[in-house]
Amino acid sequence: MPTLPMEEAKTAAPPPDEYRPDPDRWKALAVVLAAGFMTLLDVSIVNVALPSIEQGLHAQANALEWIVAGYALALGLLLVPSGRFGDAHGRRPVFMVGVALFVVASAACALAPTALALVLMRIVQGFAGGLISPQISGLIQSLFRGQERGRAFGLFGSTIGVSTAVGPLVGGALIALFGVHDGWRAVFFVNLPIGAAILLLSRRYLPAPTAAERRPQALDPLGVVLLGAAVLCILVPFIEQRAWHSPLRLALFPLAAALLVAWVLHERRYGRTREPLVSLDLFRIRSYALGAPVGLFYFAGFIAVFFILTQYLQLGLGYPAWKSGLAATPFALGGALVASAGSRQVLRSGPKLVAFGLAMVLVGLAGVWLAVGAHPGHDVALWTALPLLIAGLGGGLVISPNLTLTLSQVPVERAGSAGGVLQTGQRIGTAAGIAITGSVFYTQLASSHGDYASAFRHGIVSIAAFVAAALALVLADVFTRGA
Known part of the structure; x- marks a missing residue:
């Protein structure tokens, strides 16, 4: 039997339910x-x-x-x-x-x-x-x-x-x-x-x-326009928080809510006869409906750590860019070390592993908060290295394992749109986290007359609140499953 060329063989691949x-x-x-x-x-x-x-x-x-x-x-x-x-x-x-x-x-x-x-x-x-x-x-x-x-x-x-x-x-x-x-x-x-x-x-x-x-x-062009307008109305107020002080900025949030309602109604009607931009059936999948907000809350805290740490080290302590990047490395490296093993294990352990990872992140953040309080000076990077590593190791048991669980039951033919929704939530979480944590950081910086260590510690509390919200969602999932 003659073999097909590589290109034709891949084109003639079996449908998703006949995975080869x-x-x-x-x-x-x-x-x-x-x-x-x-x-x-x-x-x-x-x-x-x-x-x-x-x-x-x-x-x-x-x-x-x-x-x-x-x-x-x-x-x-x-x-x-x-x-x-x-x-x-x-x-x-x-x-x-x-x-x-x-x-x-x-x-x-x-x-x-x-x-x-x-x-x-x-x-x-x-x-x-x-x-x-x-x-x-x-x-x-x-x-x-x-x-x-x-x-x-x-x-x-x-x-x-x-x-x-x-x-x-x-x-x-x-x-x-x-x-x-x-x-x-x-x-x-x-x-x-x-x-x-x-x-x-x-x-x-x-x-x-x-x-x-x-x-x-x-x-679904109308679905694209409605969702795009809603995302724009959510992201712009966060991005422009420090530069745009008009009441119109906050008015974009209720407009975003109205656009999202209109989008959901349109998707429901459109989906009766054609494939919509996002199938609302995705949100009937338990793992997807719960995993998406967990990712949003975690990314709100995850990215904000790097934002306020850079401000503290470079502006507050005069670290050069490469040195402040090196100080943040334990957090990022910890996640990289365990992400692969965590994603393999989560299919056996379920959301309990993600809950453990989030709890570990909170422990690491608490360690950072204590270390900065005790040693706020120029050697602070040495004292925060271990707790940042602990937080990073915990994060490695959150991002990829949660993504694996969230998409585990999503049909392959909808994987792209499902992944797009997840990543949009992560972008919204990132923008919100930086805006809110940054607001806490700069408010405390002003009230403490330039005390960067104090501002950083207040920012860490804000970040911990986002992580705690993600943990609460995962624990609710664990207990309602009876796991």
């Missing part, structure tokens, strides 16, 4: 994780480069904020529709378009002549990241089953941890190497060789769209 392992699945995973690493690295590495951008482009404070916020906003807007588009038309082509656009936008960022041009290109970069991210979880869902899927999501979690850890170090090293005035350009140029390699390998190892995926499907 793809022999290239681990190589495909390496490709998509490299893309995930690139897009995540671009967040942490740019934060470190902001002072260099300020000097090199004479950028004002609002432009610096939008260099970060524009990326996050554009990413959040595209996650759900691009996930749905990947489900409908094949994840590989959407992934490759996203990577190509990310590379082009990175080159344009590196060559930007003005701060405004850089802001605009960062928004394009965010749209590209929004095309890429849902395809990663969707491809993992379709390529793996059982324990292998847990291991794959664990490696994804490790990628999140490693990219978060090395971003400040790489950014600081590039700026030191190429100079403060133009070192920030190297931060964007570094994406070009990575992205080019990913594109070449994607064509070789990622599965081509199946015949079912190639059939024309409506993409």
